[in-house]
Amino acid sequence: MLERVRAFFDQWHRLQEVHALTDRDLEDLGITRWQIEQFARMPENVGDRLLQMAQVFGLDPVALQHDYADYLDLLEVCTHCGSVKACKCALADADHLRPEDCGFCPNARTYDYMARHPVLH
Structure with a gap:
């Protein structure tokens, strides 16, 4: 309970x-x-999960953040994801996670496209 109150005030x-x-x-x-x-309303760990998932698809997190428009789009999708629990569980074993295991991720197609077409995004 105290953690939720702190999170509320941090967001405020x-x-x-x-x-x-x-x-x-x-x-x-x-x-x-x-x-x-x-x-500001986004849970703090959304960006971390986004970048971890991008790495599963072979994307460079630093380069992804520098491609600002794409990064903002990915963040928007990730923020409203309905698969947070599946994402957290999958990323807990990220060393063994493969792109084909990430069908639950609403950004999976985008990550896949970006990995296959690095100069186009």
């Missing part, structure tokens, strides 16, 4: 920081207010 503080950003700040970041609010 992040949203307060987002609301304090000026339009110029957002422009400098290259992100909309709506997008950054979505990030």
Whole structure:
């Protein structure tokens, strides 16, 4: 229970920081207010799971984060995933996880495409 309360207040503080950003700040970041609010509401481990899953498909996490538009799209899908439990279980044994084992992942097709067409994304 205490952990949930802490998470609530952490999120509330992040949203307060987002609301304090000026339009110029957002422009400098290259992100909309709506997008950054979505990030502030996102559970903290979503980005980590996304990057771990990308590695299963042979993608470089650093390169993926630098391809900002694709990274934002992947984060959006991952944030609203209905397979979080399956994802966590699969990634717990990531050393033995193969792309074909990841049919539960709503980003699997995108990861697969990006791995097969590295210069096109």
